[in-house]
Amino acid sequence: MSTDLTMMDLTGENPLFKRTLIPFRIYKANQIIELREPVFSASVVVQSGNPLTTYTNFTKGGTIDDTTTSKIRYAASEAGITFSAALINRLTVTGYTGTEFTIYVTYQSLYRDPASISGSSIGPDYSPELMMSVLNKLSFLQGVLPPIPDITVEETTAINVLEEDITGTNPDNYIKDEIHLQVNTLVNRSVVRPAHGSFYKKDLLVKLGEVTLVENVDYKVVGINLGKTRVTTSNDSVYDYIVFTKAITTGTAVTLNYRAFGGMVCPITMNQTRALLKNIIEYIKLGNFVTADNLKDQPIIVYILDRLRLIEDMLNISAPVTYLYSSKPTDTWVDIAHIAPDGITGLVDTRGVGHIRIRTEKYFAEVKLNYDLDSTDRVLTSHTISSWATTVEQDSVAHITNRVCPKFRIVWNTNSVNSGIVLQMSITRSAAKNIYVEMQNYGGAFSNWTLLQSTGAALTPITTTTTLPDNTVWDSSIPETSAMSNTVIVSGKGYTVFIGNMPVHLLDQHTYNYDLTGDPQDNSNPILTKLGGLPVASLITGTDVIMSEIEALVFKVYDRYTGTMISKISDNLSLTEDTVKASVMYFDQDMCAVEGIITKTGAAYNLSVGATTGTHSSINERFNLRQIDILFKGAIAHA
Amino acid sequence: MLKLGIYVDGLSIPGGTTDIRAAIIFDDSTYTPSNVIIDGTTRYNLYTRGLYLIKDGDGNIIDPMYLLNNIDKFKYVNDGSISPPTGSLDDNMKLDELDETIPLTFIRANTVNNFGIL
Numbered sequence: 001m002s003t004d005l006t007m008m009d010l011t012g013e014n015p016l017f018k019r020t021l022i023p024f025r026i027y028k029a030n031q032i033i034e035l036r037e038p039v040f041s042a043s044v045v046v047q048s049g050n051p052l053t054t055y056t057n058f059t060k061g062g063t064i065d066d067t068t069t070s071k072i073r074y075a076a077s078e079a080g081i082t083f084s085a086a087l088i089n090r091l092t093v094t095g096y097t098g099t100e101f102t103i104y105v106t107y108q109s110l111y112r113d114p115a116s117i118s119g120s121s122i123g124p125d126y127s128p129e130l131m132m133s134v135l136n137k138l139s140f141l142q143g144v145l146p147p148i149p150d151i152t153v154e155e156t157t158a159i160n161v162l163e164e165d166i167t168g169t170n171p172d173n174y175i176k177d178e179i180h181l182q183v184n185t186l187v188n189r190s191v192v193r194p195a196h197g198s199f200y201k202k203d204l205l206v207k208l209g210e211v212t213l214v215e216n217v218d219y220k221v222v223g224i225n226l227g228k229t230r231v232t233t234s235n236d237s238v239y240d241y242i243v244f245t246k247a248i249t250t251g252t253a254v255t256l257n258y259r260a261f262g263g264m265v266c267p268i269t270m271n272q273t274r275a276l277l278k279n280i281i282e283y284i285k286l287g288n289f290v291t292a293d294n295l296k297d298q299p300i301i302v303y304i305l306d307r308l309r310l311i312e313d314m315l316n317i318s319a320p321v322t323y324l325y326s327s328k329p330t331d332t333w334v335d336i337a338h339i340a341p342d343g344i345t346g347l348v349d350t351r352g353v354g355h356i357r358i359r360t361e362k363y364f365a366e367v368k369l370n371y372d373l374d375s376t377d378r379v380l381t382s383h384t385i386s387s388w389a390t391t392v393e394q395d396s397v398a399h400i401t402n403r404v405c406p407k408f409r410i411v412w413n414t415n416s417v418n419s420g421i422v423l424q425m426s427i428t429r430s431a432a433k434n435i436y437v438e439m440q441n442y443g444g445a446f447s448n449w450t451l452l453q454s455t456g457a458a459l460t461p462i463t464t465t466t467t468l469p470d471n472t473v474w475d476s477s478i479p480e481t482s483a484m485s486n487t488v489i490v491s492g493k494g495y496t497v498f499i500g501n502m503p504v505h506l507l508d509q510h511t512y513n514y515d516l517t518g519d520p521q522d523n524s525n526p527i528l529t530k531l532g533g534l535p536v537a538s539l540i541t542g543t544d545v546i547m548s549e550i551e552a553l554v555f556k557v558y559d560r561y562t563g564t565m566i567s568k569i570s571d572n573l574s575l576t577e578d579t580v581k582a583s584v585m586y587f588d589q590d591m592c593a594v595e596g597i598i599t600k601t602g603a604a605y606n607l608s609v610g611a612t613t614g615t616h617s618s619i620n621e622r623f624n625l626r627q628i629d630i631l632f633k634g635a636i637a638h639a
Numbered sequence: 640m641l642k643l644g645i646y647v648d649g650l651s652i653p654g655g656t657t658d659i660r661a662a663i664i665f666d667d668s669t670y671t672p673s674n675v676i677i678d679g680t681t682r683y684n685l686y687t688r689g690l691y692l693i694k695d696g697d698g699n700i701i702d703p704m705y706l707l708n709n710i711d712k713f714k715y716v717n718d719g720s721i722s723p724p725t726g727s728l729d730d731n732m733k734l735d736e737l738d739e740t741i742p743l744t745f746i747r748a749n750t751v752n753n754f755g756i757l
Binding site for chain 1: 641644646660661662663664665666669670672673675677682683690702703704707708710730731732733734736737738741742743744
């Protein structure tokens with residue numbers, strides 16, 4: 001503590017040094033309350049109850065250390081006074097009679113709270129004490145944040161991360177005699193959540209005091225964790241909570257023996273920790289007492305970083321990386337992630353899985369990217385788990401100018417696969433703009449991708465060459481050895497290529513030409529001829545659409561009689577190298593079908609729409625074609 | 640830049656207005672609109688307008704999606720503009736009734752008097 005005289009009060013009366021109504025919970029006899037600072041004994045007032053009344057069943061005590069005494073003597077000599085007041089730092093509460101209660105302690109401290117505001121300043125006094133106060137509070141927050149605290153130690157700052165056990169047999173995860181003195185009561189139900197999280201049902205043993213309770217008689221296990229149950233190889237289910245069906249007497253201990261699933265550290269906790277750390281560094285940069293250079297050597301920072309590294313190493317879940325990306329209508333490929341050779345074997349897996357989350361502007365997707373270098377068809381495949389992006393319905397026509405449509409591909413050298421693999425990304429946008437793209441490797445222990453770190457500057461476009469993880473060069477001008485996978489597209493819920501209002505009966509005559517003049521007895525000539533449909537505009541940004549990646553077309557037809565929009569996914573699709581044709585029947589009773597034909601010619605896309613409409617619907621002018629979307633391979637079902 | 644394309648039926652009448660039969664949104668940087676020609680004859684004339692130049696009777700700009708939903712409420716004026724809408728803009732061109740005297744295609748296929756001949 002500082003010897004700054006303004007930080008020390010020898011009078012025991014200065015209001016800036018007063019601590020007011022600090023609460024402590026009393027739960028046992030002769031409980032010792034550590035005040036953790038020198039306190040003027042005569043100033044101590046203890047209260048309890050509601051309304052507060054003076055509480056007297058306590059004794060004062062504690063020894064003031066020599067350093068503090070030395071500082072007092074120095075301060076007193078500087079002030080020219082004799083200091084004789086009694087100081088304490090501890091209370092012993094003697095009034096516990098079996099029922100918990102709260103006391104509130106008010107006193108004058110010798111030292112001032114470093115975070116308090118002095119009368120002459122408009123904010124906290126910046127000082128090393130303030131720094132320590134902030135860091136100590138951060139340390140406490142960090143200590144209680146982990147979802148799996150070790151309840152066997154007194155300090156809440158310790159964590160005990162159990163290894164994830166999908167077998168249900170790991171002896172290290174068997175928790176014996178975990179005591180719950182406080183059973184949560186929610187809407188008249190008594191609930192216990194084991195301190196180590198989800199647990200296997202078969203090994204659960206619940207005792208109330210010394211009595212072993214019976215499942216479905218005295219308690220039930222609820223909250224089955226479907227995700228964990230699905231991955232376990234044990235013939236058992238994983239649950240989260242225990243609900244008691246009989247009353248629990250207050251103060252009676254519930255004891256649990258169980259086998260924890262373990263391994264659960266949420267990425268959000270890590271992200272919050274990182275964000276906190278980042279904020280505190282930014283905050284400290286504004287002050288002058290700790291420099292950014294020596295900050296990293298502060299014990300608490302070292303401790304936090306070590307713990308983050310531990311969690312990252314154990315779970316292989318990384319914090320998101322935010323890239324600055326210059327998006328334009330044409331493809332701009334950049335390196336995003338790589339797979340480096342294994343540190344021990346020097347080998348690179350020829351097949352693997354990836355799981356990433358990507359977020360930019362009004363777009364989010366969680367997608368699995370799996371690769372198989374030996375595949376003769378599609379080396380890279382995608383599976384969209386969930387996505388969110390704007391739609392025409394949501395953003396009107398502005399959706400077309402704002403939408404982003406990420407593409408991915410991988411590159412490697414076929415003559416040295418063990419040089420590593422690079423994952424590349426391109427995001428086109430109808431208007432050029434620098435956008436921030438946040439990516440998170442969400443693959444956990446199964447992922448072998450490593451996201452490249454962001455430098456803060458815009459990512460460098462890759463044109464013909466890039467560097468593989470072992471620093472060899474990949475050069476697209478040498479196609480004999482420099483391989484590039486197929487490109488996968490991760491659109492949101494469909495990629496809109498047509499918006500309009502086209503009465504379908506107008507399209508009929510552009511789709512079929514009926515030969516009404518021929519001899520009805522002569523079947524040697526067809527009675528109708530297929531035409532190309534009505535050419536309309538295709539709303540495709542740059543080269544967003546790769547013909548081989550199209551899975552289906554979604555047609556949206558407005559029914560003018562019922563006032564509803566019919567949304568149909570094409571049930572047949574023919575794909576040649578440059579042309580995709582797809583059609584679907586949307587009103588079976590009257591044989592009404594609609595079709596779309598997309599042709600890629602160089603850098604442009606031609607779109608034609610056609611229809612076959614039954615007489616009833618045609619004469620009534622019942623249906624209008626309103627929208628056509630593309631579904632890419634791997635996209636989620638979209639009705 | 641996104642623009643509005645409207646199809647009108649055949650040649651327009653000088654000085655008059657023409658019904659709008661269909662409409663599309665297109666990007667003029669990637670698409671050049673043209674009339675629809677069948678067998679050498681212009682079937683639909685296509686006219687283009689700025690996306691946000693369509694206004695109601697009070698001069699307020701109308702969302703282009705509203706126009707797409709209600710093209711029967713607008714008319715193409717042969718000076719190149721689009722007339723203000725008439726009526727409500729929220730019924731999406733809804734039909735009050737169908738002409739039920741016209742059989743559905745499947746029903747017509749089943750109107751065989753004597754199934755014994757099949």
